Amino acid sequence: MDYDVLILGGGMIGCAVAYELSKYNLNIAVIEKDYDIGSDAALINTATIYDGLECTDTISSSLIRKGNLMFDEYVEKFNVPFKRVGSLYIAKDENQKKYIEDMYSRAKEKNINEVKLLNRDESKRIEPNISDDVIKSLYIPNTGVVCAYDLALAYGEIAFDNGVKFKLEEEVLNIEKMSKGFKVETTRNKFTCKIVINTTSEKELGKELNTDKIEEGRKNNLKYFVLNKKYDSLYSNIIFDIHSSERRYIRPTMDGKIIGAFSTEKSVNYDMVIDKLSSLIGKIDGHKIKMVLDWSLYDEPVVIDDSLSEKGYLNIRAKHFGKVTMTPAIGEIVCKMVVNNFNCILKKDFIDKRREYYRFKDLSNNERNNLIKVDNKYGKVICLCEGVTEGEIVDAIRRPLGARTVEGVRRRTNSGLGSCRGAYCNEVISEILARETNKPITDIVKNTKNSKVALSRIKEFDTM
Ligand SMILES: Cc1cc2nc3c(=O)[nH]c(=O)nc-3n(C[C@H](O)[C@H](O)[C@H](O)COP(=O)(O)OP(=O)(O)OC[C@H]3O[C@@H](n4cnc5c(N)ncnc54)[C@H](O)[C@@H]3O)c2cc1C
Structure with missing residues (x-):
């Protein structure tokens, strides 16, 4: 066999799984089709660490909760910028009130006692600048913000330093079950391995090996406005204003900027976001917006398809808005599944540290x-x-x-x-x-193969 474990996909989850498994005497490779790892982490390099109360599906919610509780240990070990920042989910009408009361009930069912339902005056004491028409709010002190890309890099770099091979710019085309192990065909190679861990969330890849059904989730269009200094001290918590088909929120970034975000299943344009965010921060002057970013954000129930774990195939599927938060939990769970089913021995010389860097x-x-x-x-x-x-x-x-x-x-x-x-x-x-x-x-390219920064030389300069 070429490898003990092949991890397909070098996103945040692939890197976390590689890190956890690199603690063992296994011959591991990660195959990633892009130039870089972790590229689904938002470019502004800040993600919310959720508490899990927003999700109604049990698996996603418990993975988020477990991940949240593991964060402090991981960010400290990896030297990844992270801070705990509370969240306030506000309610201005009966529908929103019901939404936050349901979240509160879920918190109680899970014995999450630090979560509080606040009346208007109590809400105003926590955030004096929220609008006067807030009738109730849910306060969650246990949320946070993290440099998501640094987290993916830390996982990847430590796995690399502990012997994991990263095969970038190599696309997996096919996975075939053999009598012993698997054959994985890529755009450059054909590999054999004992265990395949598929983190690509590609529905077609390895389709015949899956046993669980994939549930289609919601796809939302998301727009971020990075705001200028004027807004820096408006709120000290993350403020969520959730409606049945849309989410509006204000969140600090790790480097002290403020983001206004809006997402919905419908198409989103600039004027619409200005209008929607005005309920949280008043009318935004276009000159006060430093950057506008567009993405798609998903809400699919997460599936860790381990029905074949004893045979060597694990599939972690779903695109989810809280997957950064789930990452430490998924990494640990997948590692345990592998270790419990295969003969793995802990390495004595594992280096659990990211190389120094300077800002x-x-x-x-x-x-x-x-x-x-x-x-x-x-x-x-x-x-x-x-x-x-x-x-x-x-x-x-x-x-x-x-x-x-x-x-x-x-x-x-x-x-x-x-x-x-x-x-x-x-x-x-x-x-x-x-x-x-x-x-x-x-x-040299900006990010993908077709994004060259200079198409051709027009003259021979000494530099460039
Ligand atoms: C704008 C935005 C904001 C977000 N905000 C938050 C947040 O606030 N809080 C939070 O918890 N989470 C957040 N998330 C979610 C989180 O960042 C992502 O879900 C997470 O980074 C996904 O990691 P992944 O490893 O599951 O998937 P991916 O990063 O998509 O990894 C899968 C990898 O597989 C590779 N791949 C696919 N097909 C193949 C193939 N055939 N061969 C080889 N490689 C292949 C892809 O190139 C990709 O790199 C956000 C996501 C986005 C986009």
């Missing part, structure tokens, strides 16, 4: 000077808006599973996420990528 703008002047003495690339600021240095960009490329695209650098360093949106630094980052990966600039 120049967060350092004191003394620390900055010391760093520049060691590597003068930290003395050259490339992204002026976010204060990102050449040293950080080079480190993002040279690290284990380093960035290979402009977006990969952006996600790892925050470069290009300031008010100029990379107008100045994207070009310099492309040059650094070309230099560090020893490629012509015409081979």
